[in-house]
Amino acid sequence: MTLSLRGVTKTIPLGDGRQVDLLRNVDFELGPGDSVSVVGRSGSGKSSLLNILGLLDQPTGGSVELDGQSLLxxxxxxxxxxxxxxxxxxxxxxxxxxxxxALENVWTPLAHIRDRALWRQRRELAARALARVGLAGKEDAVPETLSGGEQQRVAIARALVHRPRYVLADEPTGALDGETAHGVMDLLLDVTRSQRAGLVLVTHDVQHAMATDRQFRLNEGTLAPLVPEGSTR
Amino acid sequence: MNSALPLLSSAWRELRVHRVRSLLAGLSVVIGVAALVAVVAMGDLGRAAVQEQVERTVGRPATLSVDLTANGEQTASRTSVDDNAEWIRTLGVRALSRVESRQVQLDAVEPSSAGPLGTTVMGVDAGYGSVKRMDLLAGQWLPEGTPAPWAPPLYLNAEAAAHFGGEHEALGSRLSLAADLPTQGIVLGVVDDSRGEPVAYTDIRSLRKWYSESTAPETAEILMTVRPADTEQVTSAVLHHLGAAGLTGGERVHRVDDFASYERILKLLQAVLGAIAGISLVTGGIGLMNLTLSQIQSRVHEFGVRRAFGASQSHIFAIILWESVILTAVSSLLGTVLSAGIFNAVLATVPEFSGGIQFPVTAALIGSSAAVLIGVASALVPALRAARLDIIRAIRT
Structure with missing residues (x-):
């Protein structure tokens, strides 16, 4: 059960007729239970990488595969x-x-899966997911009344309510203060591990990145290990 | 998940989330449907009113008149009138009445401030009340089979009664029928015949007692009600019968109720009003499309998030379509209930029509179906736009 990128490139045209490479020949693999972080500066292609991995965007070249089957x-x-x-x-x-x-937000993914049984259980599943992220009792709260940390917890519950194989997190602590960010990060790693979901964490924060199993740096569209092989952390 | 249940559930929830927009959009549909149904209902009401008026003044459908005035001056003999009436009864007509009219001066026997009233007295049979609609405003009818009374029983219409003091005051009055005759009639009732001029009705047998055959009535005719489908057949048979008796002329028998001409006007009016109501429904639909389009703009982010979590283009398309269907269906239902309420309220003000008019269920169904179709049509373009949104841009909106 592997989600892979093989030789993926992403090129976009600029207004003056030139082109810019957002991703250059990227190879990437994510299996169940893996946790991988990608760090890089703004504009280095991190979001493009996540969008292609998440099937929200198509690469210009290369292939995206699930269990060896091309999805292109x-x-x-x-x-x-x-x-x-x-x-x-x-x-x-x-x-x-x-x-x-919060409950309605969490069960959003269940509305789009062809599974009547899951839909019937949506309340229980969503309530359980909220309890798992420490928000029991906040089921009827609307996002406008929740703090940033609580909103991100709701988002984590939403991401995991249907037990996906892969979770793609795009700077999930970027909008949170330091202490809250740590709490959310720990929670994210905890729940993805407990569900054996593969996690891709895009972050600026090297400390958070180091909490994952593997780390990569994306620099001008090129993906490379954050810590070169053979060296020690 | 494209199965109907989650879609319906999601659509209903979204309508509740966007309450104000839903209310505004629904209101236009409610008004459109209510207007359409109300127009049809009012058309039916108007039709019943006109039909009633026609039935009062000229007769129920189909009323045939047999004119027994010869050469415009001489009437046929009483025997001829009676014989022809008896023969016509054998044709199986629904109702029949001989009618003779005279111009008389009605005058109160007791001292009264009301002077004499020059009016028409019509001698009729009991069947007259079946040929024409004639509602009793005051007093009572003579029981059927009553022998010809010595004093003519008089039934004044509202206009004649007004001359003698009004509906209730005129009841029981003794009126002389002519200065040179010792004839006095008793007013037994006041009727509504919608003629607009004073008329007194009496039993034809009583009338004949007081006028010798030599004083010919101004008019002598036989009125009858037949099944509309039998009109031509009965007309032809009566003409043939009269011709054999020397009473020739095709104009002697003719249909007098002309409801069909009124009906054409009513249908035209109803069509015009229906078109106006239809336009209001379409205008509501355009408003609905406008609201849906603006709603799509405000919900771009939501659709982006839904797409990220697995909603396909067709799912987004279906959500918007279902929202519109639910909104228009519920609004149509409310519009129908509203129009039914208005219909009953209006009908309560005209109880005389209440028996003949039903709530136009067909119009309600057509209006509601049209509203739902308009709802679907108005949601198509916004739904397509929403379905084709770029996911990444939508999420960042």
Missing amino acids: GLPDRKLSMIRGRHISFIFQQFHLLPRRT
């Missing part, structure tokens, strides 16, 4: 199904749906 060229319906089942996101700005309760 699949119709939207199929890609949406794979994304809904197996891949989940945690965003820096939380991206919770306003005016919906």
